[in-house]
Structures are given as structure tokens and as C-alpha cells.
Amino acid sequence: MIARTLAGGALADLDRDDVAQNPVKISVHDLNMYYGNVRALHGITMDIKERAVTALIGPSGCGKSTFLRTLNRMNDTIPGARIEGIVTIDGVNIYAPDVNVAALRRMVGMVFQKQNPFPKSVFDNVAYGPRLHGITDRAFLEHRVEESLKKSALWDEVKDRLHTSAMQLSGGQQQRLCIARVLAVNPEIILMDEPASALDPLSTAKIEELIHQLRKHYTIVIVTHNMQQAARVSDYTAYFYMGSLVEFGETKGIFTNPEKKETEDYITGRFG
């Protein structure tokens, strides 16, 4: 029996009980984040489960992308950005002074809102990450590329044109290529910032299907503006508003019976 959600549409038929038993992968404690003097995140505390999909929802500018970027320290590249609080992955504080940020980013991959393949061949795009880390063995790279493209459900579409430019792929294929590129460095966590917002419905469905597959092996945190999508793909949902975490819990609960009025208003579209 699949419950109708407040946002309309259905919840995904995920094996949610299984996920509830999973250990915590990412633990965020009292996280504040500043752009210069502007505070973008206010005391976020949440635990993200391993091998589950956690969706971040909320109105534009509420800090979803900012939060996501604190998890792989991409905010480090923004001048003036600064954080307070603790983020641990597998119990290790990723903001500890001697953390190897490159190694962290290998472990925590990121897929961006706008598909951003390199203007290189399909093969070179996927091999970019492994090559960064010193792998030059051709056979090994070929194997890794094929494996990653299969995992991202792109292999059949590109296996005959691995050496043509990635810019010739369709938008949806490019986005799956970007996912393959992340998978090629063997991450444990994948962050996705509105990965389907620039895509047509069919490509979006493919990405969602892919997220279902990946969920079994990776911890996924996804930002989305599409309530039905959040309901369809996620196990947990976090509602952000103005830099604060308003409500966080199992997607089933949030979408059928939210605790807070603001959450309900947002999900039902009476807000934002």
C-alpha cells in the first residue's frame, strides 16, 4: 500500500525499514556557516544514514546548496567562507586541521545542478578522477571507465563513442556522465545539487531510477525543488528555511504527516 503524499504523487516503494537499521554516515553538530559576515547556516544538527537517500528541500536561498558544500568542503574554494561546528564522517571530523581535503572529496563525490562535463572525450571525462590520483595503466582505466559508465546506466548509449567529445551528448546523458565521473573515484557518499533541474521529464526519470540503484551502495544527499521527486527518491527529508533546519525525518512522515505547520505549507505549495 503506497500512501498519497501531501505534495501529490506517490512515495517511492523503497524498502525503508531496512534503511532505518543502517548506521549513521554523516553527523552534523551545531553547524554555522558564514559568507564573510553574512550567516548562511544557523546551528544545523542532523545525522545522515548510510546507504540511504536524504533529500534537502526548502525555498530558494535557504542554504541547501551551502549545506551540501560543507559536506565535501567545497566551500573552502569560496573566499571569505567560514564554518563553525562539527561535521563528522564515519566519526572523523572532516574539518580537523590535518584532514586531506583531496582524499575527502574522493570519498564525498559531488554532482552539480548544471551538467558540467569537461570539454574532453567521454572516456577522458570518466578517467579524469582516477588519473588525478596517479593511475596511468590503460587496461585498469578502461576497466574503471566501463564499470562506472555501467553503474550510471550510460554504457549502452556511449560504448561506441567513448572517444568522441562529451559535449555532443544530450543534457541527460551529460548528467549521467557526471555521475559516472564521480563513481570512477570510488566515493562512499554522493552529493547531488538539483541534479535533474535542467533536464526533461524522461531524463529526470532516468536520473531518479539511477538514484534508486545507487542507493544500495552509496550514501546519497540530494537537493531538490521538486516535492514529488523528493517523495519518490528519498528515505529521509530535511526541510530548510532561512538557513535553519526546520524539520528532519523519514520522508514518509514528512510527506504524509509533518510535525510543523511551515513544513506542511511548503510541501503542499501554499508557500514559496
Next chain:
Amino acid sequence: MDHKLFKKDVHWGEWLIQKALLLAGISSILIIALIFIFLFREAVRFFHTGTPMDLIGKWVYDDWEERNVFTMMWQSISEVPKYSLIPLICGSFLVAFPATLISAVLGIGCAVYLSEIAPYKVRETLKPALELLAGIPSVVIGFVMLAFIATFVQDLFHTKFRLNAFVGSLGVSLAVLPIMITISEDAMRAVPKELRDASYALGASKWQTIFGTVLPAAVSGISAAVILGFGRALGETMIVLMATGNAALVTGNIFSSVRTMTANIAAELGSVAQGSEHYYALFLVGAVLFTFTFVLNLFSEIVLSKMRQKLRM
């Protein structure tokens, strides 16, 4: 037909501006076309008296060897005037190649620093300083080369000639440097931030991102800068006139004096009788030079538009 949907909105000001701009555009194209036509018309007249073979060399009786020898020389004031383009083309390339090489190495390095590494404040001070470099009159660069650098180079390399192709190319590289930096920096900055982010997110360091993503994505723009810089180097006149020694020799020795196509025209056109064979020969040199730079510019334009296509996402 007097319904309001059929009434035209009249904006006289806009109409006027549009036509004026059109006129400006057309006239600049027209001027270039006229230069082109004039140059080539005068150049072709050389062949009323000369032959295409003359442009390569002539069989001249050599008093020393007591026989005819094939000489490739530019000797316009002589009993048997010789108008071989070979020493001039050779001189031009012997200056332009090293100049392009030097300014490419310096310029691309500088562009990488400016676009990828320099903190905001440093960049905002360095860029205007570079504009100043671009504003130095070439005669001043030529003078500095002739008066100071030439001596320095001679002391360093113990060259036979104080003024030579190398000294000239040093000066020309300075003149070409600003355009080299500007265009390659533009090319690197045109690389979308999203691509750098993708690289960093995969665990790349700054230098890995520069070499793995930024430079490859900007390679067409950088090539265009080099090609355009080469065209500029070929066309540079004042510096080479002052610093290369102006001996029209066929040589591959960079420390030899040379005479470039540009310096040759500048040095001789002022004192030549209009309508003479010599006069037309100089135009021919001009036409050859123009063809070289035109093709180079065209080529760099094509390369640049290729790059814009490639980066379009």
C-alpha cells in the same frame, strides 16, 4: 488599414544611430579593401620588368670566382639590382620566431598567474601595469635595445654583430607580450567556473586543475594568442629597424644581423623613385607581408571561434 496595429512606431533617433553605425562599419571594411587593392595593384606592376624568378635570386657574374653564381640578395642600389625576397623573409622569421617563443613562454606563464593564482588585489595592480607596457612606443623599445641591451647581449654571448636578430627579437617579444597575455588570460577566464568546481570536487589540487582542466579548455584561445602574436611580431617595424643591424643576409644564425620585410620597406621607401622597378618591388614585399599576417589573423580568428563553440555548454 488605419487600425492601430498597422501604424508604424517612428523612432527617428534610433533610425539615425542605426544608419550611422552601419556607415561606420561599411567604411572601415571599404578602407581595408581599398588598401588591399592598392597594395596588390602596385605590387603586380613589378612583373612589367621583373620575373617571379627575380624574387628568389639571380645569376650574377662573380669577379672572385670568375663565373656566374646564383645569388639570393636584396640589393636595390646596384648596377644589377637584386630583389630577392628570400633574405627578407628569412630575416623576418628569424626575428619573429624567437620573439613569439619568448613572449609565449612569458605571456602564458603570466596569464596563468593572473587568471588562476594572483589574489584579487595583485591582479588589479598588475593589469594596468601591463596596459602601460602596451603603451610604450615601439621606438622607445627599439632605442633601449639599440643603446643598452645590445651591448649586454654582446658581452654575454660574444657575438660578432652588436645588432642582430636576437636583440631584435628580444625587443619585439616585449612589444608582443601584452597582447599575448591579454588574449590567453581572457581564454583562461572564459573557462567556466563549473569546470574548475568539477575538477576540485574530484579531489584535484589547484595545479592539477590548471593543467588538467583550465589549460586544455583554453588551448584554442592560447593558440590564437600565439598565432596573433606571431603576426604582430612579423609586422613589427620600428624595433627591428633599430635593433637588427639591417643586413639582408640569408642565414639561420640568430646572432647574425638580418633585415626584415618591414624594416626593408621602412628604410627604402622614403628615397625611392615613384614608379621605378625598385618602388614596385617594395610594394611586392608589402603584399607578401600583408598576406602572411592576414592569413595568420584569419587563422587565429577561426581557432578562437572553435574554442567558443567547444566551451558552449
